[in-house]
Amino acid sequence: KAGVTQTPRYLIKTRGQQVTLSCSPISGHRSVSWYQQTPGQGLQFLFEYFSETQRNKGNFPGRFSGRQFSNSRSEMNVSTLELGDSALYLCASSLGGSPGVETQYFGPGTRLLVL
Amino acid sequence: QKEVEQDPGPLSVPEGAIVSLNCTYSNSAFQYFMWYRQYSRKGPELLMYTYSSGNKEDGRFTAQVDKSSKYISLFIRDSQPSDSATYLCAMSVPGNQFYFGTGTSLTVIP
Numbered sequence: 001k002a003g004v005t006q007t008p009r010y011l012i013k014t015r016g017q018q019v020t021l022s023c024s025p026i027s028g029h030r031s032v033s034w035y036q037q038t039p040g041q042g043l044q045f046l047f048e049y050f051s052e053t054q055r056n057k058g059n060f061p062g063r064f065s066g067r068q069f070s071n072s073r074s075e076m077n078v079s080t081l082e083l084g085d086s087a088l089y090l091c092a093s094s095l096g097g098s099p100g101v102e103t104q105y106f107g108p109g110t111r112l113l114v115l
Numbered sequence: 116q117k118e119v120e121q122d123p124g125p126l127s128v129p130e131g132a133i134v135s136l137n138c139t140y141s142n143s144a145f146q147y148f149m150w151y152r153q154y155s156r157k158g159p160e161l162l163m164y165t166y167s168s169g170n171k172e173d174g175r176f177t178a179q180v181d182k183s184s185k186y187i188s189l190f191i192r193d194s195q196p197s198d199s200a201t202y203l204c205a206m207s208v209p210g211n212q213f214y215f216g217t218g219t220s221l222t223v224i225p
Contacts, residue, residue: 004158033212042121042217043159043203056212090158100207101147106158 001026004093004107012113018079021110025072025093031055032074033104034066037088049074050096078112086114118142121204121216130225134191138204138216141185145206145214148180150189153201153218162202163189194223 005024013019025032033056034046045058049068068074072093078085088111092104121138128134136150147166151159163178165171171178177190187206191198201218 035215040217043205043215045212045214048212058212092158098209100209100211100213103161103164104213106151106160108156108158 004091004105006089006091006107006110008110009108010111010113012115013081014115015081015083017081018077019081019112021076021078021089021091021112023074023076023091023093023107025074025091026105029093029095029105030072031094031096031099031102032068032072033092033094034074034076035090035092036060037090037109038086043090046076048099050099055099081114083114086112088112116141118214119204119206119216122219123217125220125222127222127224128194130194130196130223132194132223134194134198134221134223136189136191136202136204136219136221138187138206139185140187140206140214142206142208142214143182143185144208146209147207148178148187149205149207149213150176150178151203151205151215153203155200159203196223196225199223 031050033048035043048056052068066076088109090109091107094102150163153159168182175192179188203218204216207213
């Protein structure tokens with residue numbers, strides 16, 4: 001089975017721009033979670049989507065949004081980029097029946113640099 | 116106070132040493148506890164998964180959970196250079212999100 005894939009792998013943007021990141025889960029997985037990873041804060045939960053609906057949400061501003069499509073692929077959007085948004089953005093997929101219990105499988109991440 | 120605290124290290128040990136990695140947490144409702152390993156430029160991969168208190172062993176890896184002290188540990192026996200990575204602890208309440216530590220960077224010197 002193919003693993004979780006994320007595109008693009010690297011991005012450079014400037015402050016004020018917006019960015020869209022994409023995640024394709026493992027085949028058969030219906031839950032996709034997004035995380036921001038920075039050296040000081042570690043992995044911080046952004047949100048989780050299951051069957052095209054946001055099921056859980058972390059403490060991030062409204063500039064961070066996401067969506068999930070009927071094939072379980074997910075996109076994450078960050079508008080009005082700030083320097084502090086520079087981070088590794090990780091996507092994780094799971095079967096989705098039991099949030100907070102099932103094993104999550106992570107993609108390689110998208111490294112975003114905001115200048 | 117963060118939900119999960121983890122010493123970031125870095126930790127450097129000689130090959131063959133026993134490594135102890137630890138996390139503390141504040142939420143007594145956490146029931147599921149995990150350890151992930153993350154190599155440079157890769158996403159985290161699950162190493163160990165335990166429910167509630169107790170020990171779990173898998174090869175050279177042992178995970179311990181002490182819910183009374185809100186403390187979890189990962190022990191690596193006979194450490195190898197290939198174990199050099201960042202180790203992340205994670206924990207959760209059923210139905211909710213996972214909470215991660217900041218990660219401990221480990222280097223095993225040949």
